[in-house]
Amino acid sequence: MPATGGRPAHDDPGSDDSGNGGAVLRLRPPVNRVDPRAKRWWWTQTLAITGAPLVVLVVLALALPPARGWLLVAAAAVAAAGLPLGILLPLWWYRVHRWEVTDSAVYTRTGYFWQEWRVAPMSRIQTVDTQRGPLEQLFGLATVTVSTASAKGAVTIQGLDHQLAADLVQQLTETTQATPGDAT
Amino acid sequence: MTTAETEWRKLDRRTVVVSVLRTAGLVAVGALPAVVAVSGRFSLALAAVTVGPAMVLIIGAVAIGDDIRWRRTSYRIGAERVELVSGIVVRKRRSLATERIRSVDVTAGLLLRVFGLAHVKIGTGEQTGAGESSLSLHPVAAAEGERLRRELLDRPAVRERAAAADGTLSRIDPSWIRFAPVSVLTPAIGGAAFGAVLQVAEWFGMQEGVISWTLDQLRAFPLVVSVLAFVAAGLVVGVVGSLLWFVEMWWDYRLEREPGGTLRVRRGLLTTRSVSLEERRLRGVEVVEPLGNRLLGAGRVDAVATGLSRQKEGERTDTKTLQPAAPRAEADRVAALVLREEVSPTASVRLRGHPRAARGRRVRWALLTVLVAVAPLLVLGLVLTPVLLHLAWICALVLTPVAVAIAFDAYRNLGHGITGGYLVARHGAVRRSTVALQRRGVIGWTARQSIFQRRRGLLTLTATTAAGGGAYSVHDVGESEGLTFAEEAVPDLFGPFLERT
Structure with missing residues (x-):
């Protein structure tokens, strides 16, 4: 296999999978990024996750003088691990989470270490839901879930602008209603 | 269907008798340890005086309860809807559109069979909550059950299309019983047997006695011998148990194709079961070979269909099994017949291997x-x-x-391929599964790639479907090859999002 496009070369002869005449086929990233405000939403979440144990540890340290040293060490460890991760992860998520809606399908990509591409064709969409938790409402965001007749085929787009999400739901609902069949 | 048939009907009156007998049996088994305990500590007379009335009370309560249930339950088979009104305190009215009914399953346990009754379950095959898409008529007369089954599933529209190739597709071969002991069931039954012995001993207050008696018997032998003896005893019990289980489950097994475009599995020795599956709901088949069976060259055939009632916790009967473990060639033959293909898509020769x-x-x-x-x-x-x-x-x-x-x-065992209208994927060693899925039954693709897979140019592709487990995967296929395969199998799903580099 030719090592094109910055892909590392294979030293393993068995992985030669030239099923399409030598050209390497791959899934392109979906066009749209999520709303930039999603970064703030994710930061709030990661800070809450890191902050809660931090507060507990510090309060305990103040309340229990004998164990203060150890508790502060633990708190420092949590802070040292949690804060950089909490700040960097949302930036990263913003880079890797992408979505796209075409006339024929909904297409998303999520994750980096375990990257996942999902596609659900318009003709098979059964329900389109929006969820807005309290934090999402605060930041004017919404999550859209597109589900098909498969128990495992749902496609979720997080961190959309809520107005855009509403329009999207409208568009998807109209398109799927126009499609005949029971979508199984 | 005529309008005369749209009157309300009742379940069979004999349900009360059946309930009383069943409860009596359960209560008797439950009362045994109580009687032993009370009579051991006090006297047999006291035991009879206390336990007897309690038993009568329980049985009486069940009889009255079931009688009320019978009075308050009625159903109606109309031209457009099947309706069921039930509930003793909270009245429930459930109705299914007749044209959406996809399955009518008839089960009859030993007790029901003695009275000529059957339990009928009518389902629409929708993927809603387990209870909502089905009606349970428990019990009706066996003849009434058969009539319901025919009436609800036999529709003229379907009949025309599927006129050809009716009849029996497969029936039990007694020699298949040899595959029964090589399953996880054998050690499970063996282990459960020891547990049961100890449990019964505990009821009689002899648990410690049994343990020390066994230890005394074994003390005469070296440790290794006694451990081996234990294992051997467990295995013998397990093998006998799994053989009996096989006979009970698969006695007189037949897989038939009926004129209405329905596949029907009938089986069972004591409890007879009839599972009907509309072919319209069939999205493919899965040939499953657990390691033990595979070593003997055998495999089981499961249906991949929408809206099959999912297996409940602890329920051993699997409604999706079309044929029990049988020689591989036989499994492939039945898979081909069920799918109406010349050669089964699940046959090994048609699969491509995966990158090293x-x-x-x-x-x-x-x-x-x-x-x-x-x-x-x-x-x-x-x-x-x-x-x-x-x-x-x-x-x-x-x-x-x-x-x-x-x-x-x-x-x-990794492999994938396309045969006619089917995409085929195989994986697994301890439980090898070869699934043939209708290409038009695929309603979405998911591609997953961990960072380790990315370095080696591999990809795991998952076809999502409304049927069966909801998703079937092609594991660790070459990235380009897998995406080509996905596009070829179901055009225009991943297609618009592919790029060549």
């Missing part, structure tokens, strides 16, 4: 598993006692070849 990098991944997983198993022994051995160190290297020595062999086998 997939083998490396499996071997690494195997070694990692062995490491995880041995590491605690190693650590404890270093900290506590060298005996554990010896145990650790013995474990590593035994487990490593086994794990690596399984890994190589798992790699050999």
